[in-house]
Amino acid sequence: MPERWLDPGVPGLRAEVCQVKSTREETVLLFGTREKLERRIIMRPAMAKELAAGLAGILREHEAQLNATPAGRIHSLAADADAPAEARPMLELVRGLGVGFGFEKSFKMSPARLDAERMILGVRTSLVNREALVSVCRALGMPEAFIAQFDAMLAEANTVGFGFEHGTCKVYLEFWEQLVRRLQREPANVDPALLFLGFKWAPRGATAIARYTCYPLLSIQGIRRRLDALYDERSPSVQAACEILELAARRVGADSFVYVEAAEEGNPRKSFDLNFYKAGLRVDELRPALSALAERYALAGNALERILADGGQRAFGHLSGGLGRQGEDFLTVYYEIEGL
Numbered sequence: 001m002p003e004r005w006l007d008p009g010v011p012g013l014r015a016e017v018c019q020v021k022s023t024r025e026e027t028v029l030l031f032g033t034r035e036k037l038e039r040r041i042i043m044r045p046a047m048a049k050e051l052a053a054g055l056a057g058i059l060r061e062h063e064a065q066l067n068a069t070p071a072g073r074i075h076s077l078a079a080d081a082d083a084p085a086e087a088r089p090m091l092e093l094v095r096g097l098g099v100g101f102g103f104e105k106s107f108k109m110s111p112a113r114l115d116a117e118r119m120i121l122g123v124r125t126s127l128v129n130r131e132a133l134v135s136v137c138r139a140l141g142m143p144e145a146f147i148a149q150f151d152a153m154l155a156e157a158n159t160v161g162f163g164f165e166h167g168t169c170k171v172y173l174e175f176w177e178q179l180v181r182r183l184q185r186e187p188a189n190v191d192p193a194l195l196f197l198g199f200k201w202a203p204r205g206a207t208a209i210a211r212y213t214c215y216p217l218l219s220i221q222g223i224r225r226r227l228d229a230l231y232d233e234r235s236p237s238v239q240a241a242c243e244i245l246e247l248a249a250r251r252v253g254a255d256s257f258v259y260v261e262a263a264e265e266g267n268p269r270k271s272f273d274l275n276f277y278k279a280g281l282r283v284d285e286l287r288p289a290l291s292a293l294a295e296r297y298a299l300a301g302n303a304l305e306r307i308l309a310d311g312g313q314r315a316f317g318h319l320s321g322g323l324g325r326q327g328e329d330f331l332t333v334y335y336e337i338e339g340l
Contacts, residue, residue, distance in 0.1 A: 015039075022048070078103040084117040087164035091121065093136045094162055099127040103336070104317055107307050108165070109237075109293060110330040114303045120163040120172075120334070130154055136162065140169050143207055146199040153197065161196075168202045179214060190216050195260055208325065210264045212273065220249045223259050227272065230261070230322070236296040237321030237331040241274065243289040244319060248279035264325055271322030271330075277315070283335050284312030293331060311335055 015031040022028070027048035032038040043051065082103065083091045094101050102122035108115045125133070134151055140162070142150070150171065154160075158177040163170035179193050196212035215226060223245065231238045248257065258275040287308060294304045314335040321331040 078121075083119055084164060086117070086167060087119055090140060090162055090164055090169070091119075093139055094121045094123060097123060097128050097132055097136070099123065104334045105311065105314075105336075106332050106334040107311075108330055108332040109290070109297055109299065109304070110324065110328050111297045112299065113297075114294075114299050114307070115166055116307055118163075118165045118332075120161050120170075123160050123162070125154065125157050125160060128160075133160055137171055140171070141201070141203060142169070142171060142199060143201055146171075146201065146207070146209070149197075149209075150199060168200055168205070170198055170200045172199075173197045179216060183216060192216075195258075196262075198262075200264075208264045208267065210262050210269070212260045212262045214258065214260050216258075217256070218259050219256050220245065223256065223274070226259065226261070230270065230272070235322070235329055236293055237329050239296075240289045240293040240331055241272070241319055241321050243292075244276070244286055245274065247285065247289075248276045248281060251279040251281065262320070262322075267325040268327045269323060269325045271320055271324070273318055273320040275318040277317055279316070281316040282312065283314050283316050283333060284308055286316065286333065287312075290331075290333070 015033075017032055017037065019030040019037065020027065021030070022045075024045075027043045027045060029041040029043070030037040030039070031041075078091065078101075080088055080091065082105065102120075104120045104122070105116075106118045106120070108118060123133070130151070133154065134147060137147055137150060150173065153173055156178060157173040157175055159172075159174040161170070161172035161174065163172065174196050175194060179195060182189060182193065192213045192215050194211060195214035196210075198210035198212065199207075200210065201207040215222075218226065224242065227238050227242065245257075255278070257278070260273040260275075262271045262273060263269055290304060290308075317334040317336055319331065319333060322329070324330045
């Protein structure tokens with residue numbers, strides 16, 4: 001006989017403590033506060049096994065959503081209108097893979113410039129065969145030298161991100177699961193590790209390969225120290241990032257965020273990326289920091305306000321900033337297209 005949840009009239013309890021006891025006949029879950037265990041759930045072994053499998057699956061998906069994945073959720077409700085007009089062929093190619101994909105929009109702030117013609121689409125490699133992903137890269141015009149590198153490392157990646165920025169195509173390989181497995185085997189090994197490899201090109205234009213290095217399990221204070229050591233304390237983007245970091249830290253308490261540093265071959269780029277999904281912030285909550293930055297960047301009129309009016313209620317995803325490939329200071333805000 002199937003079990004049914006009888007919710008009406010059952011008071012809720014936010015448990016601080018959980019204990020598990022088991023015999024051949026039953027498994028018992030005890031929940032409560034640090035002062036006393038108030039609730040008891042008794043299950044048959046078969047049901048306990050089913051619960052364990054379900055919880056494991058939920059936690060895997062939870063960790064996947066809170067990682068550094070380039071495009072937030074993996075089942076986007078994206079419409080053509082959500083993508084920049086020039087990027088819609090890329091959106092159509094990704095749709096053609098026939099699987100769920102994530103969709104992040106972003107806007108990039110830099111001195112006297114605000115660019116919102118940007119997006120990233122995220123596809124899990126476990127859902128698509130290698131040939132199909134390589135085919136999308138070719139259709140986007142990826143240089144053959146990049147395709148060879150992409151293909152060689154694809155088997156190690158858990159996500160592929162397809163990005164567009166003002167006429168430039170980008171493809172990212174993400175190696176989050178490799179890093180997680182290393183930390184599970186060696187909890188004390190917090191050495192930096194490659195998290196993303198980014199291939200970037202413009203039609204008949206410049207090409208670049210970016211390496212994104214993760215510094216795992218940094219505390220909030222550790223992140224601040226990295227930013228202070230890497231960037232001039234007067235950097236407008238770092239000042240804004242520190243304000244946003246403090247705001248997000250108040251939401252997660254003693255927890256922290258995935259911190260990444262990026263560099264590109266052949267140019268002075270030196271930037272950071274912070275994944276803030278777990279903080280549950282809306283883009284509009286960044287308004288004080290972003291407005292102050294817009295003043296320091298001397299952005300025209302109400303350009304930022306127009307973007308916030310459109311995307312302010314969206315789920316804030318991650319933040320990148322520092323020095324761009326032309327040596328300019330910048331800050332980019334990434335967010336999901338679905339509102340909270």
